[in-house]
Amino acid sequence: MDVFENEIKEKLTSLTYEKKMLFALLTCEKLYPNYLYFQKRCNWGNSNALLEAMAAMYQSLFKSNLFSHPEILNYIEAVDLATPDTEDFSDSWVSSALDACTAVYSSLNFMIDRDIKHVIDVATYARDTVYMFIVNRDNLDMNVKGMDDKVSNDPLMLREMNRQSSTMDKLGGLKDSDISDELIRNLNQGLPIIDIDNSN
Numbered sequence: 138m139d140v141f142e143n144e145i146k147e148k149l150t151s152l153t154y155e156k157k158m159l160f161a162l163l164t165c166e167k168l169y170p171n172y173l174y175f176q177k178r179c180n181w182g183n184s185n186a187l188l189e190a191m192a193a194m195y196q197s198l199f200k201s202n203l204f205s206h207p208e209i210l211n212y213i214e215a216v217d218l219a220t221p222d223t224e225d226f227s228d229s230w231v232s233s234a235l236d237a238c239t240a241v242y243s244s245l246n247f248m249i250d251r252d253i254k255h256v257i258d259v260a261t262y263a264r265d266t267v268y269m270f271i272v273n274r275d276n277l278d279m280n281v282k283g284m285d286d287k288v289s290n291d292p293l294m295l296r297e298m299n300r301q302s303s304t305m306d307k308l309g310g311l312k313d314s315d316i317s318d319e320l321i322r323n324l325n326q327g328l329p330i331i332d333i334d335n336s337n
Contacts, residue, residue, distance in 0.1 A: 145260045146253065148305040154251055155198055155316060156308040161244040161259045162194045163304060163321070167330045168237040168263060174333050175234035179226055182234065183219035190216050190241050197248060198316055206249060213245045232269045233331070236262040260301055263330060267297045270331040297330055 149157055169187055176182035190212040197203050220238035223231050240262045247255035271288050288294060304324060
């Protein structure tokens with residue numbers, strides 16, 4: 138694990154399953170618009186597969202074991218079929234669409250085995266989305282020395298890192314019984330992870 142993943146793991150470890158699931162869901166919802174944008178640009182994809190999977194995650198927060206293992210596997214299969222192969226598309230948004238899918242995919246797997254690694258992966262996919270957006274936005278050369286530091290200190294990246302950290306901190310101060318529709322709406326407010334309107 139890199140430093141980022143270790144920091145995420147440290148914060149997540151103290152959270153209950155429901156809070157980890159909520160963090161994953163909130164991140165998936167932040168990534169979803171990127172998939173929708175890719176689908177419209179490339180006329181390919183199935184955004185409903187992601188929406189239905191996220192709805193299942195949402196319902197599971199309020200009623201544990203609501204979905205059977207085979208039912209979750211069905212959602213996983215649907216998301217897998219909706220996941221673009223980056224080699225099939227020249228559009229730069231394919232990587233963001235892939236991150237949106239893999240975040241949902243990992244969250245569904247977390248529902249099955251409750252392995253914290255899946256939630257760490259979700260956080261990582263969000264970071265990767267912001268990373269690639271900055272690289273493409275600024276036409277950066279990924280081989281130039283110090284480029285990683287430049288991206289890491291970009292306001293957009295700092296904002297996403299703060300969103301993840303503050304979300305986990307807020308969840309840590311709550312009881313599982315505090316999870317409600319209103320709480321989820323409040324936690325999901327704020328700016329999108331990346332600025333689609335000002336993208337290429």
